[in-house]
Structure formats: structure tokens, C-alpha cells
Amino acid sequence: MKIAVIGSGYVGLVSAACFAEIGHEVISVDNDHAKVNALRNGEVPIHEQFLPELLAKHRGKGLKFSTSVGDATAWADAVFITVGTPQSATGEADLSYVEAVAHEIATAIHGSKLVVEKSTVPVRTCEAIRKVLQLCGAPADLFSVASNPEFLREGSAVLDFLHPDRIVIGVDTEFSRGLMEQIYWPLTSGEYYKRSDALGAGPRFSECAPLIVTSPKSAELIKHASNAFLAMKISFINAVANIAESVGADIDEIRAGIGADSRIGNRFLNAGVGYGGSCFPKDVQAFHAVAQECGYRFGLLNEVIEINAEQRRRFILKVRSAVWTLRGKTLAVLGAAFKGGTDDIRESPAIAIVDELLAQGSSVRLFDPAALPKAKAVLGDSVQYASDAYDAATGTDALLILTEWPEFAQLDLERLRKAMKFPIIVDGRNLYRPSFMAKAGFAYHSIGRPELAAEKSAQGVRRDDWIYVNKSGAASAD
Numbered sequence: 001m002k003i004a005v006i007g008s009g010y011v012g013l014v015s016a017a018c019f020a021e022i023g024h025e026v027i028s029v030d031n032d033h034a035k036v037n038a039l040r041n042g043e044v045p046i047h048e049q050f051l052p053e054l055l056a057k058h059r060g061k062g063l064k065f066s067t068s069v070g071d072a073t074a075w076a077d078a079v080f081i082t083v084g085t086p087q088s089a090t091g092e093a094d095l096s097y098v099e100a101v102a103h104e105i106a107t108a109i110h111g112s113k114l115v116v117e118k119s120t121v122p123v124r125t126c127e128a129i130r131k132v133l134q135l136c137g138a139p140a141d142l143f144s145v146a147s148n149p150e151f152l153r154e155g156s157a158v159l160d161f162l163h164p165d166r167i168v169i170g171v172d173t174e175f176s177r178g179l180m181e182q183i184y185w186p187l188t189s190g191e192y193y194k195r196s197d198a199l200g201a202g203p204r205f206s207e208c209a210p211l212i213v214t215s216p217k218s219a220e221l222i223k224h225a226s227n228a229f230l231a232m233k234i235s236f237i238n239a240v241a242n243i244a245e246s247v248g249a250d251i252d253e254i255r256a257g258i259g260a261d262s263r264i265g266n267r268f269l270n271a272g273v274g275y276g277g278s279c280f281p282k283d284v285q286a287f288h289a290v291a292q293e294c295g296y297r298f299g300l301l302n303e304v305i306e307i308n309a310e311q312r313r314r315f316i317l318k319v320r321s322a323v324w325t326l327r328g329k330t331l332a333v334l335g336a337a338f339k340g341g342t343d344d345i346r347e348s349p350a351i352a353i354v355d356e357l358l359a360q361g362s363s364v365r366l367f368d369p370a371a372l373p374k375a376k377a378v379l380g381d382s383v384q385y386a387s388d389a390y391d392a393a394t395g396t397d398a399l400l401i402l403t404e405w406p407e408f409a410q411l412d413l414e415r416l417r418k419a420m421k422f423p424i425i426v427d428g429r430n431l432y433r434p435s436f437m438a439k440a441g442f443a444y445h446s447i448g449r450p451e452l453a454a455e456k457s458a459q460g461v462r463r464d465d466w467i468y469v470n471k472s473g474a475a476s477a478d
Ligand SMILES: NC(=O)c1ccc[n+]([C@@H]2O[C@H](COP(=O)([O-])OP(=O)(O)OC[C@H]3O[C@@H](n4cnc5c(N)ncnc54)[C@H](O)[C@@H]3O)[C@@H](O)[C@H]2O)c1
Pocket: 006, 007, 008, 009, 010, 011, 012, 029, 030, 031, 032, 035, 069, 082, 083, 084, 085, 097, 100, 101, 118, 119, 120, 121, 150, 151, 152, 153, 154, 278, 279
């Protein structure tokens, strides 16, 4: 099958590489000429596991790059739209990029064509795309429009694409259903997983990817509802963590107790500084706007958003409690990305927290394994950039963990403690057990878990005298 993928960002590039991996001929298109040139020259614009390997394997063979939507559309059987749908000033999704691409596609529809909407969009966007294509002169009998929402997560995008929990196709013609089924057949039949070079094959994954066939409108709603539900899970556990914190209970124990109920499950119940990224914040807002437009007041989503915002504010107060006053303090910050495994800082809680710490008079020494170049682009020289976690910790009053990178959960604590002026850690991702950290000589503060005094006598532990551990989670006076 010949597939054009319009937009070579996180979703477009990963989808294009994976479509090539499962045997299709693919053109990945972007209107950013520098990006396309870089891709042609073998550069990989984003940090994503297995993406460099897939690009190297298929570049110039099953996978080509272009800046022309028209040429790629004219050549392809199916054209996937994967451009951004950012949040507009009023909360709803800004569909101007999708619309612009639809205009370009329309002019190149001369033979039978399937247009597939893969960006995250409000319900009825497929309908709108169909109208735009017709208005721009594409003959109605030559094309179909389908919805195929994408559920990949950054950091594990390639494996998520190749081993999905489900593939959702929203179709309303036999033609579009047939083509979509053909495109995903290597995954839904399990043929891909039998290949000796299949990525990520093994007992962790099922033998065939489940296919869910719906109407385009249902598919569009499935995507928004999925993201809103996952965001709700995170806000829910964060709210429970705040209650646990106020009474000295332990959110880890609570999560295990809740998650053992198979109707609930324990995934996506990690308390922390709240969700970020390019999807949840904008998609919860956009879904709320969709509900409003349908005449339904979806107040639950407002609460999800508010709890998430509150979580960042509470974290700042927690840091302030731990170091007494933020003014004049030097803080090590581990993590800039919105989550571990990615260099993406869009809507990152870490960046928002760093901004607030700076505003309240602290200095920051920042380290992230992948996101420093992107962090530099927004933070400039307002912070110092460290070469690793220990460099970041050197001479600091406290260390904050803001991103759940696996390597931040395996730090050499003795080395860290020696590097710091005072052994204080405020962990916004609950990466360590409090009892373990107390034994390692740290005043360790985390989210929704009991605070234990440092056990070892170490330089700076005398500070425990004035470290104010406020059980209600409220701020101490500055
Ligand atoms: N990032 C994720 O993890 C993820 C996962 C699932 C769904 N989504 C959704 O997928 C969509 C894309 O997200 P993303 O993170 O890949 O965005 P992105 O910003 O990383 O990439 C979008 C790309 O589209 C290109 N583009 C914009 N207009 C274009 C045009 N007219 N012609 C050609 N290229 C054009 C941009 O240059 C950019 O490279 C969004 O709707 C998002 O909500 C994202």
C-alpha cells in the first residue's frame, strides 16, 4: 500500500516509520523544509526509543521524505493527516493546520483516495474535512474520509504503535473499511510479530492487535474520552494523595489497595506533580469545549484540570517548607521533560515549576538526560545547566525530582549527598521509598507519603531543626 503521512512530528514520523516497518511504501511530508532536509540527511529530530533504528532501516527504501503535500497525495492510496491541533485561546482545538492540509490534499485528488484523520480532533472533524475537500473541488465519488485516532505515548511511541492495545478505525464506507483493514493487517493478523526482525515481539505482547471498527464520530470521541479518562485517573490519585498526606497515610499502599481491584487496575495511578505534555492538558480542555458545544456541562473535566493545576502549586509550597524560604536558595532540578523517556517539554510541569522557583528568588541548576536543548530554548540563561545529576546537585540547598526518568530512580545517593550543601530531596515523582531515603541520610519529601527524618548524621542534617514538615500540606510562612 502507498501511504502519505502529512506532518512529520511525534505522531507523523513514528507512524511513517512504523508503516514502512510493517511493509508499506511511505512518504513522510512536512512543510518545515529544515526538518525534511535533516530527515533526508539521516538526522532524527526527536528523542524516541527505536525511532533512529527504524529510520535508518527504511530511509530511502520504503520511507521517503517530501515537502509537497500535493505530490505525496497524488502518489498515495491513503493520506494520513498528523499535523498539530493545539489549544486555542478559548480552550477548543485549533483546527487551522488540519484545514490547511485538507485544502492542499483536495487539489491533488484525481483518482480514488482515502483521507485518514489521525490527529486528535473534536467529534465531527471528519465530516468537516469531507466538506472542505468537496468545496475545494475534489470529486465526492473519488474519496472517503476515515478517522484513525492515535494512542501512542511519547517515550514508548514505536512499541505502542507496533503493539497497540487496540487499533480504532472510524469508517463509513466499504472502501475506507477495506483499505484501513489492509493497512493494519500485518498487526491485526499477527503476521508482523512472526517476523524474525519484528520489534518488541515476545510474551509481553498479544499475538494480534485488536481492531475496533466504529463510525468516524465514535472514533473521534473514543480518542478524547480516553485521554480525558486517563487525565482523570491522575487527578483522582493526586487528590487522594493530598488527603493521605494530611493524615500521614501512604499513597503507595493506597494505590496498591485500589489497584488490586481488577475493575480499577493500578496503571496510571502514580501521584506526582500532575500531568503535562502536548496531549492531556489540551485534550481535556478541547473535550470540555466539545461537551459545551453539544449543550452538556461536563464539570468533572474542570475539576480534573483544577486538581492538576493545584498539584504544581502544592509542590512549590512543599519545596518552600523544606528549605524554609525560596529566596536566595540554590536548587538542583532533575528533569525538564514532561515525562521520562522523551525530550518533549511541551506543557511540562517541570518547566512551569522551574519558572515559579525563579520567580520566587531561587537559583536553579537543571539536568535532564534528553530535554536540555529544548529547555535551553525556553529558559535561556535564567538557569544553570548541569552535565549530570551530581553536577546539578553540587553545592545546592535541596534537590528536586520533577521527571520520572528511570535513571533518576537509581542515583548513587552517597555521592549525591556529598555533593550537596544540605541533604534535602523533594521528589515530585515518588521515585524512592521514604524509609530508604531516611536511612541514606536525606530529609526526603514526596507526594502523599509520610515524611521521615534523616537517620544518618550528615552535614546539613542539623537543618532538620528548622525543616518544617507540615502534615496538612499547607505552606509554612515564608
Ligand atoms: N505527541 C503525541 O504523543 C501524540 C499522540 C497521539 C496523538 N497526538 C495528536 O497528533 C497530532 C500531532 O501531534 P504531534 O505531537 O505529532 O505534533 P508535532 O507538532 O510534533 O508535529 C506536527 C508536524 O506537522 C507539521 N505541519 C504543520 N502544518 C503542516 C502542513 N500544512 N503541511 C505539512 N506539515 C505540516 C509541523 O511542521 C510538524 O512537524 C495532534 O493532534 C496531537 O494531539 C499526539
